[in-house]
Amino acid sequence: MELVFYLTNKCNMQCKYCYQGAEKKTTDLSFDIAKNVLDNVSQKEKNISMGFFGGEPLLRKDLFYEINNYCKEISKKSKTKFGITITTNGTLIDEEFVKFCKKNDIKVGISIDGEKESHDINRLMANGKSTYDSTLRGLDLCVKEKLSVMALPVVCLNNVDKMASNLEFFINHGVKEVTFNFNYFDNWDDDSLLKLKKQYEKISDIYIRELKKGNRIAVYPIDTKMTFLLVKNRQCVDRCNLNRTCVDSDGSFYPCIQFVGKEKYKIGDYKTGVNNNKRYELIKTRNTSKVVCDNCALKRYCASGCGCIRFSTTNDIVEVTPLVCETEKIYINTANDLIAKINKENIFNKFIWTQGVK
Secondary structure, three states, rough: EEEEEEEEEOEEEEOOOOOOOOOOOOOEHHHHHHHHHHHHHOOOEEEEEEEEOOHHHHHHHHHHHHHHHHHHHHHHOEEEEEEEEEEEEEOOOOOOHHHHHHHHHOOOEEOOOOOOHHHHHHOOEEOEEEEHHHHHHHHHHHOOOOOOOOOOOOOOOOOOOHHHHHHHHHOOOOOOOOEEEEEEOOOHHHHHHHHHHHHHHHHHHHHHHHHHOOOOOEEEHHHHHHHHHHHOOOOOOOOOOEEEEEEEEOEEEEHHHHHOOOOHHHHHEEOOOHHHHHHHHHHHHHHHHHHHHHHOOOOOHHOOHHHHHHHHHOOOOOOOHHHHHHHHHHHHHHHHHHHHHHHHHOOHHOOOOOOOOO
16 A cells, blocks of 8 residues: 655745645645554555655654654564655755664655756745755755655646756766656646647657666656556556545645645545545545546546646546646657657667566
8 A cells, every 4th residue: 555644744945836826835744644654554555655745844854763663563563564754855865864764764755946046936934045056956865875765746737848958967866767747837838738749759869868878767757658658558547545544734635636625535544544434435536537538538647637637737536627638648659659760769778667678
């Protein structure tokens, strides 16, 4: 199962595109709540993928260390295995944190948008100062110690034309995995979506170049789409299913990070556990699809069925916006073209998959 802890809702930054909005809670998770959740879950599950989120989770490094150390105690007693990740803005990463993550095999996702111009245009400290130097320092520390690290840039109207050059930037800094997160809240139009398409064409060329050099990089969502295209019976799934629980800082349970703090989508809490009836009702509602989706040839590869994406773009888990359709077409077509290029270059043997492709 997947378990996500919101260590705190506080943040030392004020990003322009923050989906949590201007009115943010300022609460911290307590260790007692985390312990309660872990004790209950570990009795039922022997393999747990655990993530740490925020706010900025490293504002509570002490709690991060405490929870992870408790997980080690659980593992010794019950043989429960934990796969752990943390998503951070990188500004508070230090050598102690890096050493701890290396010792405990923790994967680090860093929200960095790329080169200074791309990064600082949207990602500033709460006082308006640049975050670039401190974020890059955190990224470089993780790469230097050979941690499993992923860059998490956000694609906006004001930086979309820098995507390919930012990928080059990450490669030059030794990053092997990059996830481009699309900002659905911007006012995208046909011209800006054409820019997005052209950037993915350039990214595809970079991908091939690096693969020919023996540098296997992963670029999401393109790698994910290639998996769906190549592996039979693999398709997009929604995290509103039975496998993920997000624990807010007050101990409330939600099915995904996009829903955290939205009372309508609360599925329980640390005292009462998960309300499976509420979970099933959300899944049933999310499974309500539009005729246009049912008849679409790309449905199996498309993320439009994801309740999180629907909610973030329409404030409803049923409605599907045309913007999702257009971006998904770009991703799927790019992945399809990239597979063709890999085969044409006869470099499939260098294409080492991590998602089930043999």
